[in-house]
Amino acid sequence: MTPETTEEEAAAELASVADAFNNAKNISMEFDSHKYHAEVTEMSIGKYIVLKVANVDQGLIDVPRDYGRFKVRVFTIQGKVLIFPMKIIQRKLPFMVMAFPEKPEPEFSRSGKRLFVKQTVLIVLRKKDNPITGATLKGMGILTDLSPGGCSITSKMGLSLKDRVLVYVNISETKEPVGLELMAVVRRATEGGDGFGEYGLEWFEITEESRDKISKFLENHPSAVVSTK
Secondary structure (H helix, E strand, C coil): CCHHHHHHHHHHHHHHHHHHHHCEEEEEEEECCEEEEEEEEEEECCCEEEEEECCCCHHHHHCCCCCCCEEEEEEECCCCEEEEEECEEEEECCEEEEECCCCCCHHHCECCCCECCCEEEEEEEECCCCCCCCCEEEEEEEEEEEECCEEEEEECCCCCCCCEEEEEEECCCCCCCCEEEEEEEEEEEEECCCCCEEEEEEECCCCHHHHHHHHHHHHCCCHHHHHCC
């Protein structure tokens, strides 16, 4: 590989990042338990991105200048979700000048059709190190979107990053329920209101048959019509 090729590839990666932000359906900035909706107001490729943050609170005001655990989640119009690690260059709230990211974190990238599919689901959490409640915890959650690669869930179960859970998802296209028992890993965990947590789950060791069933269910779901507009 020549230096020219390397430079071209680097430029292509930066352009891809810029396209993701410019064509985002939704952007959120997250750190610790804080989560803010954001929009791009200015960008210099390879240098910085200026985000305008909605609903600024004390958590964002107090965050140190050298804080290095910001995550910016970009929901693309193609149904892909990318998470970028980013650092503050300058803060003039509600504007945050962030260093331009080189690339997304691959373990958080997900692709495929992902739709708003709201349903109540059973969640089973295995906690071998929990002597008080036993090895298995069960609870309910609200599944708020679904894809062949994972889903988002709101629940009071108090899940943590990297927890493995069983989720029972209904993929029936009729009134008769058709359940899938799916193992998932918690990839995102943020605190919500009234004791609820918001969790991003990635399916773990899912079979191709189950992926195909989810894909077929999404293709025929009423929200598929809305999502293509």
